[in-house]
Structure formats: structure tokens, C-alpha cells
Amino acid sequence: MPRVAFVTGGTRGIGRAIVERLKADGMQVAAGYSGNDAAAQACAEELGVLVVKGNVGSFADCQQAVEKVTEALGPIDVLVNNAGITRDGVFHRMTSEQWSDVIRVNMDSLFNMTRQVIEGMREREWGRIVNISSINGQKGQIGQTNYSAAKAGMIGFTKALALENARKGVTVNCIAPGYIDTDMVASVPEQVLKGIIAQIPVGRLGTGEEIADMVAFLAGERAGYVTGSTLSLNGGQFMA
Structure with a gap:
């Protein structure tokens, strides 16, 4: 039986590239x-995958999403926690809403989603959890105290959960992308974007497909000895 994968934030950008790659690898894939x-409909039609709407910041929405995927495809074997938002601003002017929105969607979502699937993975003694963090969770970034805190917290979450579940055949790993060629990055003013690229030793932005390649390995059958790791894909911009 094919493995079942659920990718949050899976209908655009990095998430869609991950969905496309996992499906190409023979998995049954759902995209949250x-x-x-419109993007969700296009993803469903073009890739032939199940799409499920919900807010990862809501425990109830995550529970309902997992129930829909399980009913349609079967128990979830691979969870990719990819959904995230930014609400940038320097900390001394940051509102409580900017802080709480980012923590809820980027950090609380890890509990909301992973709690739904972890018991089943442990019972079946096989599971793959891949968390998409960020270079800014490793090095920090001006104007992103909220985002950097959430993405750094994701790394700690990954390590602790990996320790708890290693003997049950469930691996938990983290990927920390640098600047990737997505719609969000493309919206940055040209001069700012040139300055960013100048700081990247390989001299270019990364691609969603490069992130998807790493997710595919970590989600695969042969990655059972890799757990608790944070893999940096940033063109050499930050070497942890």
C-alpha cells in the first residue's frame, strides 16, 4: 500500500513543490x-491530489482535516508541517496581534497537527514528520522577532519529539530553507532582492524543488536512521 502524506500549506510555493514530488514518488498526498x-482548486486539478481547507492555528480544524484525509486516503504516514505566515515589524512597534498570529500559525500548528497523527504512527511503528523551519530561526532577522522565535521553537520541538519517538520507528526532522524563489520573495523590491542574493554564496535563490527533494528523502523508507536533525538549505548564507 502506498504511504499517505499530508502537507500543510501545500497548494502554493514550497508546499506545492513538496506535494508534487511526494506524489511523483508514489505516495497518496493531501494538501492543506x-x-x-483558486490556488487550491488548481493544485487539485493539475496534480490530482486531495485538498483540505482549514486553519492550522485551530486544533479543531486540524482534527477535522486529518479525519477527512484518513477517511479518503487512509492513516497518515508522513506529515509535513509547512504552513506559515509573516507579520513583520520591529519589536518595539509590534502589536500583540502580530506576535500572536505568527506564533499561532507557525508554532502552535506543530502541536495542533502532529498531535492528531502521532499516536497512530507509534501504533503502526512507522512515521515521518518533517518540519519546515527557516534560516531566520537559526540566525534571527531584523523585523522578524515573532517569526524567528517561532521557527527557532520548531527546531527545539523537532529534537524533543525525535527523542520521544525514535524507538517507535517515527522520525522527526527539520529543514531550514534560506531565500527561495517563491511568490512572496518575488514581491520584494528589485534592489532589495539584489542585496539578498549578493549575500548568498552560491549567487542565486533556492527553488521549491530543491526543498522538495530533501523532504522526499526524509519522508522515504531509507531515512530511518536520520532523526532530530535540522538540515540547512540556504546556498551557504548561514552555516550552523
Whole structure:
């Protein structure tokens, strides 16, 4: 039986590249999304995958999403926690809403989603959890105290959960991408983008497909000895 994978934030950008790659590898894949119905419909039609709407910041929404995926495809074997948002601003002007929105979607979502699937993975003695963090969770970034805190917290979450579940055949790993060629990065002013690229030793942005390649390995049958790791894919911009 093919493995079943669920990718949050899976209908656009990095998430969609991950969905496409896991499906190409023979998995049954569902893509979660929160708001862009047009992108979700395009993803479903073009890739032939199940799409499920819900807010990863809500425990109830995550529970319902997992129930829908399980009913349609079977128990989830691979969870990719990819959904995330930014609400940038320097800390001394940051509102409580900017802080709480980012922590809820980027950090609380790890509990909300992973709690739904971890018991089943332990019972079946096989599971793969891949968390998509960020270079800014490793090095920090001006204007992103909220985002950097959430993404750094993801790394700690990964390590602790990996220790708890290693003997049950469940691996938990983290990927920390640098600047990737997505719509969000493409919206940055040209001069700012040139400055960013100048700081990347390989001299270019990364691609969603490069992130997807690493996720595919970590989600695969041969990655059972890799757990608790944070893998940096940033073109040499930050070497932890």
C-alpha cells in the first residue's frame, strides 16, 4: 500500500513543490490550505491530489482535516508541517496581534497537527514528520522577532519529539530553507532582492524543488536512521 502524506500549506510555493514530488514518488498526498481557493482548486486539478481547507492555528480544524484525509486516503504516514505566515515589524512597534498570529500559525500548528497523527504512527511503528523551519530561526532577522522565535521553537520541538519517538520507528526532522524563489520573495523590491542574493554564496535563490527533494528523502523508507536533525538549505548564507 502506498504511504499517505499530508502537507500543510501545500497548494502554493514550497508546499506545492513538496506535494508534487511526494506524489511523483508514489505516495497518496493531501494538501492543506487556509484561504486561497483558486490556488487550491488548481493544485487539485493539475496534480490530482486531495485538498483540505482549514486553519492550522485551530486544533479543531486540524482534527477535522486529518479525519477527512484518513477517511479518503487512509492513516497518515508522513506529515509535513509547512504552513506559515509573516507579520513583520520591529519589536518595539509590534502589536500583540502580530506576535500572536505568527506564533499561532507557525508554532502552535506543530502541536495542533502532529498531535492528531502521532499516536497512530507509534501504533503502526512507522512515521515521518518533517518540519519546515527557516534560516531566520537559526540566525534571527531584523523585523522578524515573532517569526524567528517561532521557527527557532520548531527546531527545539523537532529534537524533543525525535527523542520521544525514535524507538517507535517515527522520525522527526527539520529543514531550514534560506531565500527561495517563491511568490512572496518575488514581491520584494528589485534592489532589495539584489542585496539578498549578493549575500548568498552560491549567487542565486533556492527553488521549491530543491526543498522538495530533501523532504522526499526524509519522508522515504531509507531515512530511518536520520532523526532530530535540522538540515540547512540556504546556498551557504548561514552555516550552523
